[in-house]
Amino acid sequence: xxxxxxxxxxxxxxxxxxxxxxxxxxxxxxxxxxxxxxxxxxxxxxxxxxxxxxxxxxxxxxxxxxxxxxxxxxxxxxxxxxxxxxxxxxxxxxxxxxxxxxxxxxxxxxxxxxxxxxxxxxxxxxxxxxxxxxxxxxxxxxxxxxxxxxxxxxxxxxxxxxxxxxxxxxxxxxxxxxxxxxxxxxxxxxxxxxxxxxxxxxxxxxxxxxxxxxxxxxxxxxxxxxxxxxxxxxxxxxxxxxxxxxxxxxxxxxxxx
Ligand code: DGL
Numbered sequence: 001x002x003x004x005x006x007x008x009x010x011x012x013x014x015x016x017x018x019x020x021x022x023x024x025x026x027x028x029x030x031x032x033x034x035x036x037x038x039x040x041x042x043x044x045x046x047x048x049x050x051x052x053x054x055x056x057x058x059x060x061x062x063x064x065x066x067x068x069x070x071x072x073x074x075x076x077x078x079x080x081x082x083x084x085x086x087x088x089x090x091x092x093x094x095x096x097x098x099x100x101x102x103x104x105x106x107x108x109x110x111x112x113x114x115x116x117x118x119x120x121x122x123x124x125x126x127x128x129x130x131x132x133x134x135x136x137x138x139x140x141x142x143x144x145x146x147x148x149x150x151x152x153x154x155x156x157x158x159x160x161x162x163x164x165x166x167x168x169x170x171x172x173x174x175x176x177x178x179x180x181x182x183x184x185x186x187x188x189x190x191x192x193x194x195x196x197x198x199x200x201x202x203x204x205x206x207x208x209x210x211x212x213x214x215x216x217x218x219x220x221x222x223x224x225x226x227x228x229x230x231x232x233x234x235x236x237x238x239x240x241x242x243x244x245x246x247x248x249x250x251x252x253x254x255x256x257x
Contacts, residue, residue: 001093003070005244008035008253009233010069012060015043015170015256017205018075021099022252024226025073028234031244034252035067041257044167045078046119046203053121054083061091070242071095073233075204077118081125095240097233101202102225103130109221111198112153113140115160115188117213118202123161126202131159142192160184166205177209185216196220 009029011022015038022036039045042056057079064072072094074080074087080098088096101122106114116126136155168180185193196217201207201224210222237243244250 001065003068003095003242005070005242006033006246007068007070007242008033009071009073009237010035010037010064010067011073011075012037012039012057012064012079013074013076013204014038014045014078014166015040015205016208017166017169017203018073020204020207020224021073021075021226021229024230025233026250026252028230029237029243029250031246031248031250033244033250035064035069036252036254037064038254038256040170043170044119044164045076046121046166047163048121050082050121053079054086057083057087058090061087061094065091065094071097071233071237073097073099073229075099075229077101077122077202077204081122081129095236097229097236099204099225099229100130101126101200102223102228103200105225105228106198106200106223107155109198109223111221113156113196114198114200115140115158115196115217115220116200116202117160117162117165117206118200119166120161120163122202123159126159131157140188140192140196142189142195144195158188162203166203169205169208177212181209181212181216185213188216193217194219198223200224 011018084098136157140156168176199217199220199222207224
C-alpha cells in the first residue's frame with residue numbers, strides 16, 4: 001500500500017448507514033474522492049457474532065486494499081465496537097477511523113436523561129466498556145429535573161438495543177420502519193419519553209430516520225458522531241500530508257454487495 005494525496009477515502013458499512021457519515025466528510029473535504037462500500041448482502045451486522053463480523057470485515061478490507069485508498073473510515077458502530085481492534089492488528093499498514101456512539105457529547109451537553117439507541121452488538125459492547133465506569137441508573141424516571149440539565153441531578157441512561165431496526169431502514173420500507181420503531185420505542189411510556197433530554201443515535205443507519213425518532217422524543221436533542229468523525233479524518237490526512245490539494249470537486253464511487 002502506497003497512499004498519495006490523490007488516493008481515495010474508503011467508507012465501509014453494512015449497507016446504506018455509512019452514507020450519513022460520508023455526507024459529513026464530504027461537507028468538510030470537498031476535493032476528496034471516495035469509495036463507498038456497503039455490504040448490503042450481509043446487513044444487518046448488529047445481530048452477528050464477533051467471529052462472523054471479523055470474517056466479513058477482513059474480506060471487505062482485503063477487497064478495499066486492492067483499490068487505491070489512503071484511509072478507511074469504518075462508518076459502522078457495530079464493527080468499530082466489536083472488531084476494529086483485531087482489524088487494526090491484522091492490517092497495520094492501513095489507517096483506520098472508527099465510529100462509536102456519541103455518548104461523550106451527550107454527557108458534555110449536561111443532559112441527565114439519556115437514551116442510547118444502537119444495534120444489539122453495539123449495546124452489548126457499551127455495557128461491557130464505555131458505560132462501565134459511569135455511575136447511572138438504567139431506567140429513565142417520569143419526573144422532570146428541578147431545572148433541565150441540572151448539574152446535581154442523578155444520571156439516567158437507557159441503553160436500548162434495537163434489533164431489526166437497521167434492517168428495516170436498509171429495506172427502505174416506510175411501513176416496516178414505522179412498525180419496528182413502534183415496537184421498540186412504543187413500550188417506553190409517553191410521559192417518560194417527554195423527559196428525555198438526549199438521544200444518542202448509536203448506529204449510522206439511524207440518522208436516516210432522525211425525524212421519525214425525534215417524534216418519539218419531542219424534547220430531546222438527537223446526537224450522532226458523524227461531524228466529529230469528519231473532523232478526525234481531516235486531521236489525520238492533514239498530519240500525514242495526504243489531503244487532496246486538487247481544487248476540483250471530488251467524486252464518490254459506490255459499491256454495494
Ligand atoms: N450501520 C451500522 C452501525 O452503525 C450497522 C447496522 C447493522 O448492520 O446492524 O452499527
